[in-house]
Amino acid sequence: xxxxxxxxxxxxxxEFLLLLAGLIFLVVxxxxxxxxxxxxxxxxxxSLLIAAAIILASDKTAADTFxxxxxxxxxxAFLKVLxxxxxxxxxxxxxxxxxxERIARFEFPLLALFGALGxxxxxxxxxxxxxxxxxxxxxxxxxxxxxxxxxTLRSTEAGLKYFILGSLASGLLLYGISLVYGFTGxxxxxxxxxxxxxxxxxxxxxxxxxxxxxAAGICxxxxxxxxxxxxxxxxxxxxxxIGAYIASAPKLAAMGLLLRVLIDPFGAWVDQWQQIIVxxxxxSMLLGAFAxxxxxxxxxxxxxxxxxxxGYALVGLAAGTRDGVDGVLVFMAIYMxxxxxxxxxxxxxxxxxxYVEDINELAxxxxxxxxxxxxxxVLMFSLAGIPPTAGFFGKFYVFKAAIDADLTWLAVxxxxxxxxxxxxxxxxxxxxxxxxxxxxxxxxxxxxIGAVAGISAILLIVAVLAINPLFASAGIAASAxxx
Amino acid sequence: xxxxxxxxxxTFLPLLGAAIILVIRGDGEVxxxxxxxxxxxxxGVTFLxxxxxxxxxxxxxxxxxxxxxxxxxxxxxxxxxxxxDGISLWFIPLSALLTVLVVVGSWYSVEHRVKEYMVAFLVMxxxxxxxxxxxxxxxxxVFFEAILIPMYLIIGIWGGPRRIxxxxxxxxxxxxxxxxxLIAVLAIYLxxxxxxxxxxxxxxxxxxMQYWLWIAMFAAFAxxxxxxxxxxxxxxxxxxxxxxxxxxxxxxxxxxxxxGFLRFSVPMLPEASAYFAPFVFALSAIAVVYTSLVALVxxxxxxxxxxxxxxxxxxxxxxxxxxxxxxxxxxxVQMLSHGVVSAALFMVVGVVYDRIHSREIARYGGLADRMxxxxxxxxxxxxxxxxxPGTSGFVGEVMVIVGVFQVNxxxxxxxxxxxxxGAAYMLWLYRxxxxxxxxxxxxxxxxxxxxxEMVAFAPLVFLTLWLGIYPVFFTRPMEPAVAxxxxxxxxxxxAAVADE
Numbered sequence: 001x002x003x004x005x006x007x008x009x010x011x012x013x014x015e016f017l018l019l020l021a022g023l024i025f026l027v028v029x030x031x032x033x034x035x036x037x038x039x040x041x042x043x044x045x046x047s048l049l050i051a052a053a054i055i056l057a058s059d060k061t062a063a064d065t066f067x068x069x070x071x072x073x074x075x076x077a078f079l080k081v082l083x084x085x086x087x088x089x090x091x092x093x094x095x096x097x098x099x100x101e102r103i104a105r106f107e108f109p110l111l112a113l114f115g116a117l118g119x120x121x122x123x124x125x126x127x128x129x130x131x132x133x134x135x136x137x138x139x140x141x142x143x144x145x146x147x148x149x150x151x152t153l154r155s156t157e158a159g160l161k162y163f164i165l166g167s168l169a170s171g172l173l174l175y176g177i178s179l180v181y182g183f184t185g186x187x188x189x190x191x192x193x194x195x196x197x198x199x200x201x202x203x204x205x206x207x208x209x210x211x212x213x214x215a216a217g218i219c220x221x222x223x224x225x226x227x228x229x230x231x232x233x234x235x236x237x238x239x240x241x242i243g244a245y246i247a248s249a250p251k252l253a254a255m256g257l258l259l260r261v262l263i264d265p266f267g268a269w270v271d272q273w274q275q276i277i278v279x280x281x282x283x284s285m286l287l288g289a290f291a292x293x294x295x296x297x298x299x300x301x302x303x304x305x306x307x308x309x310x311g312y313a314l315v316g317l318a319a320g321t322r323d324g325v326d327g328v329l330v331f332m333a334i335y336m337x338x339x340x341x342x343x344x345x346x347x348x349x350x351x352x353x354x355y356v357e358d359i360n361e362l363a364x365x366x367x368x369x370x371x372x373x374x375x376x377x378v379l380m381f382s383l384a385g386i387p388p389t390a391g392f393f394g395k396f397y398v399f400k401a402a403i404d405a406d407l408t409w410l411a412v413x414x415x416x417x418x419x420x421x422x423x424x425x426x427x428x429x430x431x432x433x434x435x436x437x438x439x440x441x442x443x444x445x446x447x448x449i450g451a452v453a454g455i456s457a458i459l460l461i462v463a464v465l466a467i468n469p470l471f472a473s474a475g476i477a478a479s480a481x482x483x
Numbered sequence: 484x485x486x487x488x489x490x491x492x493x494t495f496l497p498l499l500g501a502a503i504i505l506v507i508r509g510d511g512e513v514x515x516x517x518x519x520x521x522x523x524x525x526x527g528v529t530f531l532x533x534x535x536x537x538x539x540x541x542x543x544x545x546x547x548x549x550x551x552x553x554x555x556x557x558x559x560x561x562x563x564x565x566x567x568d569g570i571s572l573w574f575i576p577l578s579a580l581l582t583v584l585v586v587v588g589s590w591y592s593v594e595h596r597v598k599e600y601m602v603a604f605l606v607m608x609x610x611x612x613x614x615x616x617x618x619x620x621x622x623x624x625v626f627f628e629a630i631l632i633p634m635y636l637i638i639g640i641w642g643g644p645r646r647i648x649x650x651x652x653x654x655x656x657x658x659x660x661x662x663x664x665l666i667a668v669l670a671i672y673l674x675x676x677x678x679x680x681x682x683x684x685x686x687x688x689x690x691x692m693q694y695w696l697w698i699a700m701f702a703a704f705a706x707x708x709x710x711x712x713x714x715x716x717x718x719x720x721x722x723x724x725x726x727x728x729x730x731x732x733x734x735x736x737x738x739x740x741x742x743g744f745l746r747f748s749v750p751m752l753p754e755a756s757a758y759f760a761p762f763v764f765a766l767s768a769i770a771v772v773y774t775s776l777v778a779l780v781x782x783x784x785x786x787x788x789x790x791x792x793x794x795x796x797x798x799x800x801x802x803x804x805x806x807x808x809x810x811x812x813x814x815x816v817q818m819l820s821h822g823v824v825s826a827a828l829f830m831v832v833g834v835v836y837d838r839i840h841s842r843e844i845a846r847y848g849g850l851a852d853r854m855x856x857x858x859x860x861x862x863x864x865x866x867x868x869x870x871x872p873g874t875s876g877f878v879g880e881v882m883v884i885v886g887v888f889q890v891n892x893x894x895x896x897x898x899x900x901x902x903x904x905g906a907a908y909m910l911w912l913y914r915x916x917x918x919x920x921x922x923x924x925x926x927x928x929x930x931x932x933x934x935x936e937m938v939a940f941a942p943l944v945f946l947t948l949w950l951g952i953y954p955v956f957f958t959r960p961m962e963p964a965v966a967x968x969x970x971x972x973x974x975x976x977x978a979a980v981a982d983e
Contacts, residue, residue: 366599381632386628386629386631386632386658387624387625387628387629388625388629392625392628396621396665396669399665399666399669400669400672400673403666403669403670403673404673408666408670411666411669412663412666415662415663415665415666416659416662418662419655419658419659419662422654422655422658423651423655426635426651426654426655429635429636429639430639430647430650430651433636433639433640434639434640434646434647434650464625467556468554468555468556468557468558471556471558471559472558475558
C-alpha cells in the first residue's frame with residue numbers, strides 16, 4: 001500500500017503545525033524543569049498565531065483530506081482563525097496568574113494548545129467519527145485545565161463536575177451517532193446529507209432520535225439551557241484564565257460543530273431541528289437574563305451572561321438560513337472578543353497580591369484606574385448590545401435573520417430579554433462609575449492583561465466603522481456549508 | 484463652503500473635543516481649567532457651524548439638503564447617509580446651543596469630575612446632532628440609542644440622592660421601548676430592502692404590516708416623548724439629574740420622540756397613523772389635563788416642571804398626528820419652544836439649587852427681594868411656559884390647537900384646558916418661590932445671578948422672543964417639507980378612498 005502523497009494532507013497543515021509544536025514543547029517542558037511555562041506559554045501562543053496566519057494566507061476553497069473525514073473550507077477557516085487567536089489570547093493572559101498562584105506548570109499552555117488542536121479539528125470535522133474524536137480531544141484538555149488548581153477544592157470540584165457531566169454528554173452524543181449510523185449506514189456528513197435529501201421516510205424515525213441526542217450532546221458543550229448546569233460552577237471554580245479559555249474558543253468550536261451538523265447533513269430536516277433550537281434559544285436567553293441578576297461573583301455572572309449570549313446566537317441558527325448562519329458567525333466572533341476582554345478585566349482585579357472576583361470590589365474603579373474603568377464600561381455596554389459598540393451589530397445581524405425567517409416573535413423575546421440582561425451589565429457600570437471608591441487594585445496593570453483588555457475594547461468600538469470585513473468574511477464562510 | 488461635509492463636521496466635532504479632553508494630563512486645577520475651555524470652544528464652534536447650516540439652507544426645497552453619503556455596511560446596503568430637511572433643521576442649532584449653555588452654566592457649579600462631565604456632554608452633543616442628521620434607519624438607531632450611555636452616566640455620576648434608581652429606570656425604560664423600534668426597523672428593511680430614510684419617506688408598506696409596525700415604533704417614541712402613561716421615568720430622571728442633564732433631557736431628548744413620529748410613523752405608515760390618530764389624541768389629551776393637575780400638587784420644583792413637560796409634549800404629539808400643515812408645523816414649533824423654555828426653566832431651578840441645595844418649593848419664598856434679576860428671568864420663562872402671546876409658547880400652542888380644531892374640536896378643547904391649568908401651576912409656583920417674605924437665614928444672603936448664568940440665559944430669552952414675535956422665520960424653511968409630508972398622507976387617503 002502506497003503512503004498518501006504529502007500534498008493531500010495540506011488542508012490540515014495548521015493542525016499538523018500545532019501538533020508538532022505541542023510535541024516539541026512537551027519535550028522541552030520536561031527537560032527544562034521549573035521555568036518551562038515562561039518559555040512555552042509565549043511559544044504556544046506564537047505557534048497558534050502562526051497557524052492562524054497560515055489559514056489567513058491560504059486558499060479557502062473547500063478541500064478534503066483523511067479520506068473525506070476532514071474538510072477545510074471557508075467556514076472552517078473563519079472559525080479556526082478566531083479560535084486560534086482566542087486561545088493565544090487566553091494563554092497570554094494566563095501567564096501572570098499561574099505564577100502568582102504558584103501553579104505555573106508548563107502543562108497549562110500545552111493543554112490549551114492541544115485543546116486548540118481539537119477545536120481546529122472540530123470545525124473541520126466532516127464525519128461523525130472525526131466529530132467525536134476532535135470533541136473528545138478538546139474536552140479532555142479542558143477537563144484537566146479546569147481542575148488545574150489541584151490544591152483547591154473549588155478547582156477540583158469544577159474539574160470533576162465538568163468531567164462527569166461532560167462524559168454523560170459524550171455518551172449521549174455517541175449514542176446519537178450510533179443511531180444515525182445504524183439508520184443511515186454511514187458516518188460521512190455528505191452521504192447522510194444526500195440520503196436525507198432523498199427523503200426516504202423509513203429512515204427518519206430512528207435517525208431523528210439520533211439527531212436529538214447529537215444536538216443535546218453539542219448543546220452541553222455550548223452550555224445552553226437545559227444543559228447549562230455546569231457552566232456557573234466551572235467558570236467560578238476553574239482558575240480565572242482557564243475560565244477565559246473555556247468561555248471563549250470552545251464555544252466557537254462547539255457552535256461551529258452544531259452549525260455544520262445541522263446545516264450540512266441534517267439541512268433537509270430544518271423543520272425538525274428548528275423547534276429544538278428555538279426552545280433552547282428562548283430558554284437560554286431568559287435564564288441567562290434572569291439568573292445573572294442575583295450574581296455578585298463576576299465569573300458566575302459571566303457564565304450566565306455567556307448562556308444568554310449563546311442563546312442570542314442560536315436565534316440566528318433557528319432561522320436556518322444562510323443569513324442566519326452568517327449572523328451566528330459574526331455574533332460569535334464579537335462574543336469571543338467581549339468574553340476575553342472581560343476576563344482580562346477580571347484578572348486585573350488583584351488586591352495586595354491576591355485575586356478578587358466579587359463585582360462589589362469594582363466600586364469606584366473610575367476614580368482609581370480610569371483607563372481600566374473605561375475599558376470595562378465599553379465591554380459591558382457591548383455585552384448589553386448598546387450601539388455604537390460591536391455587541392449591537394452582532395445582535396442586529398442575528399435578529400435580522402430571525403425576522404427574515406418569520407420568527408419575529410422569537411426576536412421580540414430575545415430583544416426584551418436583552419433589556420433584562422442589560423440590568424446586570426449596567427450594575428457593573430454603576431459600581432465602576434457611581435459608587436464611592438474602594439481600595440485600589442494592584443498597579444501597574446500587567447502588560448499582557450492590559451493589552452488583551454485594551455485591544456478588545458478598541459476592537460469593539462472601532463467596529464462601528466470597520467465591521468464590514470467581518471460581515472463579508474462571515475458571509476463567505478456561511479455560504480461554504482450550504483449546498 | 485458647500486463642498487464641505489458640514490453635517491459630519493457639526494456632528495463629530497464635539498466628539499473630537501471629547502477625545503482631546505480625555506488626553507489632557509497634568510495636575511488637578513490645570514486639567515479642570517483646560518477641560519472647561521476645550522468644552523466651551525468645541526461646543527461653541529459646533530454651534531457656529533450649525534448656524535452655517537441655517538444660513539445655507541434653501542427654504543424653498545422640500546427635499547433633503549447637505550446630503551452626504553458614504554459606504555458603511557455595503558453588504559447590507561446600509562449607508563452612512565446624512566442630510567437635513569425643514570423639519571430637522573432647527574433641532575441641530577438647538578442641540579448645539581443648549582450644550583454651549585450647559586457648559587457655560589456649569590462653569591462654577593460642577594466641581595467634581597469636571598473632565599468626565601465635559602466629555603459626557605460633548606459626546607451627548609455629538610449624538611444628539613447625529614440623530615437629527617441621520618438619513619439611514621440603522622444610523623438613526625445607532626445615534627438614538629447611543630444617547631442613553633452618556634445620559635445614564637450623567638444622571639448616575641452627577642445626580643441627586645436617588646440617582647441610581649433614576650438612572651436605571653431611565654435606561655431600562657427607554658431601552659425597552661427602543662428594542663421594539665429596532666424590530667420595526669428590521670422588518671421595514673426586510674420588507675422594502677432599504678434603510679434609506681429618503682426613499683422610505685414614500686415607501687408603500689402593506690397595510691397588514693403597518694399596524695404592528697406602528698405599534699412597535701410607538702413604543703419607542705411614546706416612551707421618549709414621553710406620553711402618558713409611559714411618562715413615569717421622566718419625573719425621576721429630571722429630579723435626580725444635574726441641571727445640565729435636565730436641560731438636555733428636556734430640551735432635546737424628549738424631542739426625539741416627536742421627531743421620530745414625524746420622520747418615521749407619519750410618512751412611512753400613513754394609513755396606520757391615520758387609524759391610530761384618535762388613540763394618540765386621547766392619550767395626549769389625558770396627558771395635557773392629567774399631568775397638569777399632577778403638576779399643581781408637586782412639592783419639588785423640578786418635578787413640577789417635569790410634569791409640565793409631559794403636558795406640553797402632549798400638544799406636540801397631538802400636532803404630529805394632525806393631518807394638516809398647521810398642526811404639524813405647530814408641533815415642530817412647540818418642540819422648539821419647549822426645548823428653549825423648559826431648558827431655561829430647569830436652569831432657573833438649577834440656579835437656586837446650586838445656592839441652597841434644595842428644590843423644595845416650601846423651602847423658598849421672597850426671592851424677589853434678594854434676586855431681582857433672577858425674579859425677572861423666572862417670570863419671563865414662566866410666562867413663556869404658560870403661553871403668553873409674544874413668547875414662543877403661545878405660537879406653538881395656538882398653531883396646534885387651531886390645527887387640531889379642524890379635525891377634532893374635543894381634543895382642541897382639552898388641549899386648551901391644559902393651557903389654563905398651565906397658567907395655574909406656573910403662577911402658583913412663581914408666587915410661592917419669588918414673592919412673600921424671606922423667613923430663612925440662608926435666603927437672606929442669597930446672591931443674584933452670576934455672569935455665567937446671565938450669559939446662559941440671554942440667548943434663551945432672545946430665542947423665546949424671536950420665536951414668539953416673528954415665528955415665520957422659523958416656520959418658513961419647514962413649510963415645503965411639511966407640505967410634502969401632508970401631500971403624501973393625503974394621496975394615500977385619496978388612494979384608499981378610490982380603492983373603496
